[in-house]
Amino acid sequence: MTESIMSLKISGRCFPSSTKLKCFTKNESRISIIYGKNGSGKSTISKSLCNVESDLSCSLLDQNDKPLSIPQNHIFVFNEDYINDKIAVQNDGLSAVILFGEQVEIDKQIEEANEKLEDYQRFIDDQESIKNGLENDKNSNSYKYKINNLKDKLKSSDNWVEREFSISGRRHNISTNILDRIFNKPVISKSREEAFNHFQELKSIIGTGSQEKISDTMKPLMVENDFFQNITQLLAEKIEKPVLNDRDKRIIEIYSQKGSRYITEVKSVFEKEDQNICPYCFRPINSEEKSIILSEIEKILSEEAKNHQRELAKYDKSIAEMMTKLDKIINIADDFIDIYANEYETVESQYRIVNSLLSQYGQSVEDKINSLYTPISFSDNNIIQEIKKLNDAISRLEEKRNIYNQQIEEIDKSKKRASDWNREIAYWEFSEDYIEYQEAYNNYQECCRKMTDYITEFNKLKEEIENLNNKKKNVVIAKDMINKALSYVFFSNNRLQLDVGAESGKYYLISNGIKVTPDKVSTGERNIIALCYFFTQMLDNHNSTDNFTDEYFIVIDDPISSFDRENQVGVITYLKCQLSKIFYGNKNSKILLLSHDLSTVYDLEKAGEEIGEQFNLKNKFVENYELKQRQIDNTKHIDMHRHEYSLLMKEIYKYAKGENALLSDLTIGNSMRRLLEAHGTFLYKKGIDALTTNEDILDLCKNHKNYFRNYMYRLVLNGESHLEERVLSLKDTNFFENYTSDQLKDTAQKIICYLYLINPLHVKEHLSDKGNSLGNYINVIERWIEDIPAD
Numbered sequence: 001m002t003e004s005i006m007s008l009k010i011s012g013r014c015f016p017s018s019t020k021l022k023c024f025t026k027n028e029s030r031i032s033i034i035y036g037k038n039g040s041g042k043s044t045i046s047k048s049l050c051n052v053e054s055d056l057s058c059s060l061l062d063q064n065d066k067p068l069s070i071p072q073n074h075i076f077v078f079n080e081d082y083i084n085d086k087i088a089v090q091n092d093g094l095s096a097v098i099l100f101g102e103q104v105e106i107d108k109q110i111e112e113a114n115e116k117l118e119d120y121q122r123f124i125d126d127q128e129s130i131k132n133g134l135e136n137d138k139n140s141n142s143y144k145y146k147i148n149n150l151k152d153k154l155k156s157s158d159n160w161v162e163r164e165f166s167i168s169g170r171r172h173n174i175s176t177n178i179l180d181r182i183f184n185k186p187v188i189s190k191s192r193e194e195a196f197n198h199f200q201e202l203k204s205i206i207g208t209g210s211q212e213k214i215s216d217t218m219k220p221l222m223v224e225n226d227f228f229q230n231i232t233q234l235l236a237e238k239i240e241k242p243v244l245n246d247r248d249k250r251i252i253e254i255y256s257q258k259g260s261r262y263i264t265e266v267k268s269v270f271e272k273e274d275q276n277i278c279p280y281c282f283r284p285i286n287s288e289e290k291s292i293i294l295s296e297i298e299k300i301l302s303e304e305a306k307n308h309q310r311e312l313a314k315y316d317k318s319i320a321e322m323m324t325k326l327d328k329i330i331n332i333a334d335d336f337i338d339i340y341a342n343e344y345e346t347v348e349s350q351y352r353i354v355n356s357l358l359s360q361y362g363q364s365v366e367d368k369i370n371s372l373y374t375p376i377s378f379s380d381n382n383i384i385q386e387i388k389k390l391n392d393a394i395s396r397l398e399e400k401r402n403i404y405n406q407q408i409e410e411i412d413k414s415k416k417r418a419s420d421w422n423r424e425i426a427y428w429e430f431s432e433d434y435i436e437y438q439e440a441y442n443n444y445q446e447c448c449r450k451m452t453d454y455i456t457e458f459n460k461l462k463e464e465i466e467n468l469n470n471k472k473k474n475v476v477i478a479k480d481m482i483n484k485a486l487s488y489v490f491f492s493n494n495r496l497q498l499d500v501g502a503e504s505g506k507y508y509l510i511s512n513g514i515k516v517t518p519d520k521v522s523t524g525e526r527n528i529i530a531l532c533y534f535f536t537q538m539l540d541n542h543n544s545t546d547n548f549t550d551e552y553f554i555v556i557d558d559p560i561s562s563f564d565r566e567n568q569v570g571v572i573t574y575l576k577c578q579l580s581k582i583f584y585g586n587k588n589s590k591i592l593l594l595s596h597d598l599s600t601v602y603d604l605e606k607a608g609e610e611i612g613e614q615f616n617l618k619n620k621f622v623e624n625y626e627l628k629q630r631q632i633d634n635t636k637h638i639d640m641h642r643h644e645y646s647l648l649m650k651e652i653y654k655y656a657k658g659e660n661a662l663l664s665d666l667t668i669g670n671s672m673r674r675l676l677e678a679h680g681t682f683l684y685k686k687g688i689d690a691l692t693t694n695e696d697i698l699d700l701c702k703n704h705k706n707y708f709r710n711y712m713y714r715l716v717l718n719g720e721s722h723l724e725e726r727v728l729s730l731k732d733t734n735f736f737e738n739y740t741s742d743q744l745k746d747t748a749q750k751i752i753c754y755l756y757l758i759n760p761l762h763v764k765e766h767l768s769d770k771g772n773s774l775g776n777y778i779n780v781i782e783r784w785i786e787d788i789p790a791d
Contacts (some may be wrong), residue, residue: 001068001070001074001551001588002070002074002551002552002553002588002589002590003027003028003551003587003588003590004027004062004063004068005023005024005060005061005062005068005070005553005590006022006023006024006025006027006061006062006063007020007021007022007023007024007060007061007065008020008021008023008045008048008049008058008059008060008061009021009058009059009060009061009065009067010044010045010048010056010057010058010059011056011057011058012044012048012053012055012056012057013041013044013055013056014039014041014044014630015041015044015630019630019631020061020065021045021627021631021632022632023592023623023625023632024590024623025620025623026620027063028617028620028621029590029620029621029622029623030583030587030589030590030591030612030617030621030622031579031590031591031593031604031608031611031612031621031622031623032590032591032592032593032622032623032624032625033593033594033595033601033604033605033608033622033623033624033625034592034593034594034595034624034625034626034627034632035595035596035601035624035625035626035627036594036595036596036626036627036628037596037628038596040596040627040628041627041630042557042558042594042595042596042627043079043080043557044056045058045555045557045594045627046077046078046079046081046555046557046594047077047079047081049075049077049553049555050077050081051072051075060553070553074550074551074552074553075552075553075554075555076534076537076538076552076553076554076555077554077555077556077557078530078531078534078554078555078556078557078559079555079556079557079558080557080558082530082534083526083527083530085104085105086100086104086530086533086534086537087099087100087104087526087527087529087530087533088103088104088107089509089521089526090107092506092508099507100507100533106468106471109468110465110468110469113461113464113465113468114465116457116461117458117461117462117465120454120457120458120461121458123450123454124451124454124455124458127447127450127451127454128451130447131444131447131448131451134440134443134444134447135444141440141443142440142444143437143440143441143443143444145440146433146436146437146440146441147179147437147441149433150179150430150433150434150437151174153429153430153433154174154182154426154430155174159426159429160182160422160423160425160426160429161174163199163422163425164419164422166203167203167206167415167418167419167422168415168419179434181423182423182426182427182434183427183430183431183434185423187424187427187428188424189421189424189428191428192424192425192428192429195421195424195425195428196421196425198417198421199418199421199422199425202414202415202417202418202421203418206411206414206415206418212408213404213405213408213409213412214332214335214336214401214404214405215405216332217332217398217401218329218332218333218394218397218398218401219325219329219394220390220391220394220395221322221325221326221329221354221387221390221391221394223322223384223387225384227315227318228361228380228383228384230315231315231361231364231365231378232378232380234308234311234312234315234365234368235364235365235368235375235376235377235378236375236376236377236378237308237375238373238375239304239305239308239372239373240304240373266293271290271294273287275290305372305373308372309369309372312365312368312369313369315365316362316365316366316369319358319361319362319365320362322358323355323358323359323362326351326354326355326358329347329351329394330347330348330351333347333348333351333394333397336397336400336401336404339400339404340397340400340404343393343396343397343400344397346393346396346397347390347393347394347397350386350389350390350393351390353386353389353390354383354386354387354390357381357383357386358383360381361378361383364376364378478536478539479498479500479507481532481536481539482498482529482532482533482536483497483498485532485535485536485574485578486498486528486529486532487789488570488573488574488577488707488710488789489528489532489567489570489571489573489574490567490570491570491746491750491788491789492787492789493789494511494512494513495511495512496509496510496511496516496525496528496529497509497510497511498510498529499515509521509529524567525567528567528570528571531559531571531574531575532574535578538552538554547581547585548581548582548584548585548586548589549585549586550585550586551586551588551589552582552586552589552590553589553590553592554582554589554590554591554592555591555592555594556575556591556592556593556594557594557595558594558595558596558597558600559571559575559593559595559600559604568600568603568739569739569743569747572603572604572607573710573711574710575604575607576607576610576611576710577706577709577710579591579607579608579611580611580614580709580710583611583614583615587615591608593608594627601624605622605624606689608621608622609621609622609689610689610690610692610693613689613690613693614693648671648672648674648675649675649752649755649763649766649767650766650767651663651671652668652671652672652675652748652751652752653748653752653767653777655668655744655745655748656745656748656749656751656752656784657780658745665739665741665744668744668748669739669744672747672748672751673688675751676688676691676751676755679691679755679762683759683762684697692708692709692711692754693709697758700757700758700759701754701757701758702757703790703791704757704785704788704789704790704791705791706791707788707789707790707791708750708754708757711750711754749784750784750788752781752784753781753784753785753788756781756785757785763781764778
């Protein structure tokens, strides 16, 4: 798959037509280094391979210029866009928080959501201010002001409320329903004057009274023809007295005095089983005595007497019901006292007569019930004729009631029509005021609706931000892998590391055990972290033992120039380490390196050649090109100059220790190169390039083997012998100061340590002298070795 990549076919931006760029000449070539000045199109190449720019397209071609179908998840591009998209430094109080990959995208989403949240908060505040104004009844634009003004006009003299009062006799509160009835019903009048004339006509018909219909009906008093005749017969009927002893006679005497109800009451009292005290004389009474009394009472109340008593009670109840009906009739009739006086007087007079006669019958029945054995003579009092007269009077008054109600109905209809005309008068008077009120109220409702919508969106955004923060917190990165990478770059386990907050899940930047403040994080350090994250991200969804086993096409645009100068050696060291792992994982992967700096190109070339030697692929493992005029050409190679191995070790040791030495920052690089060249040639038959790539030699370093395999001390050593390239690169005018004194000193220490590890006796012999001017150099070297990261 990726091993077949030979060319790129790109179009867009500075490549207006489809342009083929041949990056590899052989399938076995694995690293292609393209040098190009700023503006030559390097960034366009890297952007086109990301497949996210709509105006750019890029195809990968094989040796026959046929497009290759390589999945996008097998193409990885490191450039300025990657750094900006994948790494962000934030301020968390006094600490720098690093955001990675998805966290950066989530953070952008949070930032956008927060901006929208501020907008919606501003919208809400604005609408709240508008709403308060529209609710203020003192504000002439407020619907409350306009409705109150309209109501005041309707209530004012000679307006709707007063006219309605003249119709119905009651004052109305002006509700929303009334306003709707006045202003939202169709009108039939053509003007206020027409409506007012109709109103006045009906007003004269209605008058000023407030009459109401009399709804209760007066029904005649119904009675059977033989009703009172039967009562007369019952009263005259004689009931024979029973044979009595002296006690019975006393009971009869009490019966005659107090009546049958009393005797019945006594009977019910003594029938109670728990009645042990006589309630009449208050002496104790036993069951035998109660039984005797009950027996005597039963004796005087024969079955005939009982039946007679029940019959009388029935008529007594009927008479009482008739009198109740009479009272109801006269109560209804009272409503006509002032309206139909003559008819009322007739009914009222006849009511008194009938009521009196019924009372006589009722009293006689009561007397007979209380004295069953005594007949009562009752003469005919013409009650039937009197009841007939009463019913005739009731019928005449009922006719009058119906006529009256019909008149009231007509008046009610007139009132309703007058009320309708009153409504139309008000419509013509104040419809414009009502329209203004409606518009003001609609504005208020629209304001409330907007405010509700804004609050809803505001709450949605708050929830979205909370979810995004939780999502950002839950993004997990390979922290340990990145920290190990940072140790390679900075030659220290403590110089710069990541630490994750236990609760917050945030990644803090730690330097020498102390959290770094945001202002102390340089652009170069941020870019180094991005490069470390770039290689760890390639291993997402892979097991730790499955490193780089997939085929990759990797593009790295200007990996050095954006970093701090003092970290360039460490970056190249780390880059070489990662590229070695990639080819160890899968030899079919290919790398495209882009740079505008010639010295960087040379450094990358040397790193690539050493990687090729590890795989016994020296020829064409690394290819060099120059991008100019939208095409690429082979670059000019400059061979290394070699010098003899002499007694440089002491001066290099002194320089490394910081003592006065014959060497300076300008000459130390070339001196260290000469020392290693001689050492490798004479002792191992290896040149300087192979000195730290030969596995047999590296094994002598024991637990520092991997460190020295990837340690790019050659960048410093080659500084002097490649001044031509550095001048051509025009990186800056201070090319003699390409590396700091501390970096040069550190490199000198690492070279002495490396020689000591692979051949301690050799170093001891060359550093020893009779005057012991170097002091206890063995302890110093071993202390330096302790500071080197172990495998």
